[in-house]
Amino acid sequence: MNFTLFDLKIIEYSFFITAILVIMIGLYGALVKKSLIKVVIGLSVFDSGINLLLISVGYITSGTAPIFSPALVKDMPLTLENIKKLSAGMVDPVPQALVLTAIVIGFGVTAVALSLVIRLYRHHQTLNIDEIKNLKW
């Protein structure tokens, strides 16, 4: 495949733009919707947007996986210079590790949120956030 420099820029930025759009949609859902389930969904979408943003920070267009396999290294001696040269075309592994952790945390938070929604529904017989206001003063 042949990309011009302009195409590459568009691909690179499109990740950020998509991520920020997803974040905005999630934020809208979490802050504006009246149904508790939709609020939780919004929270979860927001979470995914952040993860996408985090992943795209470490992304390199047409980069490879950050693994030093024998086929990649071939007969090169592993000096610092060679390692630098090889790793220049690799995506950054740290954001991926962070995202894995963040996904697990997001899963935990969503699970707790949904169990609270079940508890709220049993207590109030409604999912409308406007009708749950025992704690307002």
Next chain:
Amino acid sequence: MVGSPVLFIAVPLLAAFLIPLLGMIWKESIRILPGLVLLYMLVLAVTLLGQVMHTGTIVEIIAGWKPPWGINLVFSPFTGVLATLMIGMGFIIWIYSYRFKNVDFEEAKKYFILFMMLVTGSVGIVLTGDIFNQFVFIEITSISAYALTAFYKHRDSAEASFKYLMIGSLSSMFLLLAIILIYSQLGTLNMADIASKAHLMKPEFKILAVIFFIVGLGIEAEIFPLNGWAPDAYAQAPGPVGAAFAGIVVKAGVYALIRIIFTLFDVSGTHQFLIVIGLTTLIISEMAAIRQERLKRMLAYSSLGQMGLVLVAFGIGTEEGIFAALFLLINHAIGKSLLFLSGSYLVYNSADKYINETNGMGKFLPITSFLFALGALAVVGMPPFSGFWGKFFMMSAAAHANMLLVIALILSVSLIELVYYFRVVNRIYFYKKESHIEPKKPTVNAVIAMVTLGVIILVIGFYPDVISGYLHQASQALLDKGKYIQDVLSTGQLLTH
């Protein structure tokens, strides 16, 4: 060496997950194990603290990755003092809640697991030297805090907990955004490394990162516009959990905020920001506290106000100010926990926990009422008690920094505090008991825990020197940024195999 800082995280985490297994074999073990673990941690913390005061910061490297890349734990005088305080409070709250849910095994099991997770997370926030690791610990703390808030099924606890969860998880996403921003700019997650490279960051990115951090951490530190969840959560959670929030979780949040502002970035104006936001929190919370009709909500608002006071003291920024802030922090942990613990016995059997239901309790619950009054005196800052020294040191720090308006505001707010605390104490001692609510006698272990806290208040009140030596070193350690960076980064070079 008796042990290393990693045990503060590994041991309670292991214990938390061993509780259900051991509970299958011997039911009493779920109550005993957390206490043994916390006692061990307390002994270890005090030993390490004594050692750190003489030989300097202990930096522990996890899994053999050197500091700029791997995760490291920093046990400096500053983090050590806070970790010791949290573990000590955890131990006392364990004594108090030893008989918690005595008849209901399943509920007690959940409580102790979550409580251990809460302590693990909070101690982890304080000890870690890696910013993403800190995020993970913040999430561990918050998720167990959400669950503990929703502990009672019959109250409105699910509503309080959902509120807390919404604001908490949204803000933690902002924390993650700040971490992304720093990583994309500097390519590092280690706090010391970030601090040494912070000047390379573009100023607009730096300010954005600081703002995201303040939003993300302000939830746990309970600064003003972000603390709407706190009164509900404190009031709906079980008594010991309220005490744990005031004594452990908030301390971790304040630590994280202070570490970001003092060590990571040197953005100008953040100290003034701390003072302004602290004073706003203080004034608004105390005004809200005075018009509360329910005891626990009043205590919660007072807790927010106290944290505002601590932030103002940190914001003064001199060594004296930080010393006063730490003193206030310790006083708040002890005094407010005592108030929560004794207060929840004063309104034990009442459904709505109104303040006027404590009328005349002084006759029926003499020890609890006396300790409540003692806690109130300590928090307000009456002379022979620990709170007096905190406020006194803070006034003198503010006077030396020429902040006379701050002094005036703090004194007038103290007056408000005096009014609403003594409204309650007055009702306890000088009103006649009208309601038919049966007073609940505290259990023996609860009395032991509360009396311990009361004794600590008196000891610190009469001999502030028992802790001031540690606190002086701690405040120097916080201010000496260069030494922190050097300590962390040079260990990495020393241990290159």
